[in-house]
Amino acid sequence: MSEENSGSGYVTSGEFTRDTNYIPDRITADGAGGWPVEAGRYxxxxxxxxxxxxxxxxxxRLLGLEDVISMGMCGPTHDERSWTFDLDPGGRDPVLGYERLQEAFLARFPHYDRGITVPALVDVPTRQVVTNDFLQMTLDLSTEWTAYHRDGAPDLYPEALRDxxxxxMQRxxxxxxxxxxxxxxxxxxGAYDGAYDRLWTALDWLxxxxxxxxxxxxGSITEADIRLFTTLARFDPVYHGHFKANRQKLTEMPALWAYARDLFQTPGFGDTIDFPQIKEHYxxxxxxxxxxxxxxxxxxxSNWLxxxxxxxxxxxxxxxxTPPGPPPEDERVPADHGPGGLGHR
Known part of the structure; x- marks a missing residue:
C-alpha cells in the first residue's frame, strides 16, 4: 500500500495509526551501513x-543536490500495489526502467509486504530500493551530503537548535x-472528535x-518549516473538506496563513507545489x-501570491x-498547475 492510502495504517477502536515500519538503511558520508554518499549513484x-x-x-532543491541525486516522478494516483511512473513516456521511469516503484522494493526484498511508499531512494546500479524512511532521509541530505551542497546552501538542521x-518537529x-x-x-x-481536538490544539499552538x-x-528557515509547510499547502485544497479538518480554513488563521504564503513565495517551496496533482491524488x-x-x-x-x-x-x-536558482527545466511544475491554475491532468 502507498503511504497515502489508509492501508498504510490500521484502525483500532476507530482510530487511525500510521504504519511506520520503514526500511531503516541510511546513505552516509562514511558508508558505514554499506550505502556511501556518491554523486550520480542514487x-x-x-x-x-x-x-x-x-x-x-x-x-x-534548497541544498542544490539536483545534479547529484536524480529524481524520478510518479503520477498523482496509484492502485493498491504501488505508485506508478505513468507521467513518463511509455509509463516507465527513464533511468530505472520500471513501471512501478514496487519493482525497486521487490528487487531487493522479493517478499516485501509492507508499504510501497514515497519518497524512496533507489540505488541506480542495482535498481534496488535503499530506504523509504522519509523522516531520516531529509536530515541525512542536510548532514551527510555536505560535500555536494551548493555554494550558499542553508543549514537546515543547525546543531545548536537540534534538541x-x-x-x-515531533509535535x-x-x-x-x-x-x-x-x-x-x-x-x-469518538475517534474523529479526539483527533479533531488534537489537531486544532496543535494548530492554535503554531x-x-x-x-x-x-x-x-x-529568523531562518529550517527543516521544521519544510515539514509544516507541506501540510499547510494541502490544508484548504484537501484536508479542510476531504479530511473534515474544518474548524477554520488556513486562510482564516492570520499568522499561519501569512507564514505559509511567506514560504510559498520563497524559492524552493511554492515552485514544488502542483495543486491539481495534489487534489487528484486525495x-x-x-x-x-x-x-x-x-x-x-x-x-x-491565486491568493498564495x-x-x-x-x-x-x-x-x-x-x-x-542564498536562495537556490530556478528548478531544472524538466522538474518545473506546469504553469497552469501553480497558484490560480485550473489544470487537471
Missing part, C-alpha cells in the same frame, strides 16, 4: 501529490502532519508561536472517503546562505 523517487515526498523535493527542533509530525490523517480516516465519531517570529525556529485514491472520485474545482489558489507582510518580523530566510 535516484530519489517522489510524487508531487505526497506531502512526505514533497519535503524531500524541497530539501534537495528544540527535534521536539518541535508537528504527530499532531499536524499525521493529525489530519487521523481526522480523515477516523472510523468512529498560530501563537508564529505570531511573534518569522519561522518555527526563529480525491481519487481515497475512494473509501470520496466514493464518487469527483475532484473539486476549488479553492482559488498575495503580500504576506512577514518581512516586518525580520530574519533572513536562508541565514548566511
Amino acid at each position: 535516484r530519489l523517487v517522489v510524487a508531487r501529490a505526497c506531502p512526505w515526498a514533497n519535503r524531500a523535493v524541497i530539501v534537495r 528544540e527542533m527535534d521536539e518541535v 508537528v509530525y504527530t499532531e499536524v502532519n499525521n493529525g489530519v490523517y487521523r481526522c480523515g480516516f477516523a472510523g468512529s465519531q 498560530e501563537e508561536r508564529l505570531s511573534g517570529q518569522r519561522y518555527l525556529m526563529g 480525491y481519487v485514491v481515497h475512494a473509501d472517503i470520496n466514493p464518487t472520485q469527483v475532484i473539486p474545482q476549488g479553492p482559488d489558489t 498575495t503580500p504576506h507582510g512577514r518581512e516586518e518580523l525580520g530574519g533572513r530566510p536562508f541565514g548566511d546562505g
Whole structure:
C-alpha cells in the first residue's frame, strides 16, 4: 500500500495509526551501513501529490543536490500495489526502467509486504530500493551530503537548535502532519472528535508561536518549516473538506496563513507545489472517503501570491546562505498547475 492510502495504517477502536515500519538503511558520508554518499549513484523517487515526498523535493532543491541525486516522478494516483511512473513516456521511469516503484522494493526484498511508499531512494546500479524512511532521509541530505551542497546552501538542521527542533518537529509530525490523517480516516465519531481536538490544539499552538517570529525556529528557515509547510499547502485544497479538518480554513488563521504564503513565495517551496496533482491524488485514491472520485474545482489558489507582510518580523530566510536558482527545466511544475491554475491532468 502507498503511504497515502489508509492501508498504510490500521484502525483500532476507530482510530487511525500510521504504519511506520520503514526500511531503516541510511546513505552516509562514511558508508558505514554499506550505502556511501556518491554523486550520480542514487535516484530519489517522489510524487508531487505526497506531502512526505514533497519535503524531500524541497530539501534537495534548497541544498542544490539536483545534479547529484536524480529524481524520478510518479503520477498523482496509484492502485493498491504501488505508485506508478505513468507521467513518463511509455509509463516507465527513464533511468530505472520500471513501471512501478514496487519493482525497486521487490528487487531487493522479493517478499516485501509492507508499504510501497514515497519518497524512496533507489540505488541506480542495482535498481534496488535503499530506504523509504522519509523522516531520516531529509536530515541525512542536510548532514551527510555536505560535500555536494551548493555554494550558499542553508543549514537546515543547525546543531545548536537540534534538541528544540527535534521536539518541535515531533509535535508537528504527530499532531499536524499525521493529525489530519487521523481526522480523515477516523472510523468512529469518538475517534474523529479526539483527533479533531488534537489537531486544532496543535494548530492554535503554531498560530501563537508564529505570531511573534518569522519561522518555527526563529529568523531562518529550517527543516521544521519544510515539514509544516507541506501540510499547510494541502490544508484548504484537501484536508479542510476531504479530511473534515474544518474548524477554520488556513486562510482564516492570520499568522499561519501569512507564514505559509511567506514560504510559498520563497524559492524552493511554492515552485514544488502542483495543486491539481495534489487534489487528484486525495480525491481519487481515497475512494473509501470520496466514493464518487469527483475532484473539486476549488479553492482559488491565486491568493498564495498575495503580500504576506512577514518581512516586518525580520530574519533572513536562508541565514548566511542564498536562495537556490530556478528548478531544472524538466522538474518545473506546469504553469497552469501553480497558484490560480485550473489544470487537471
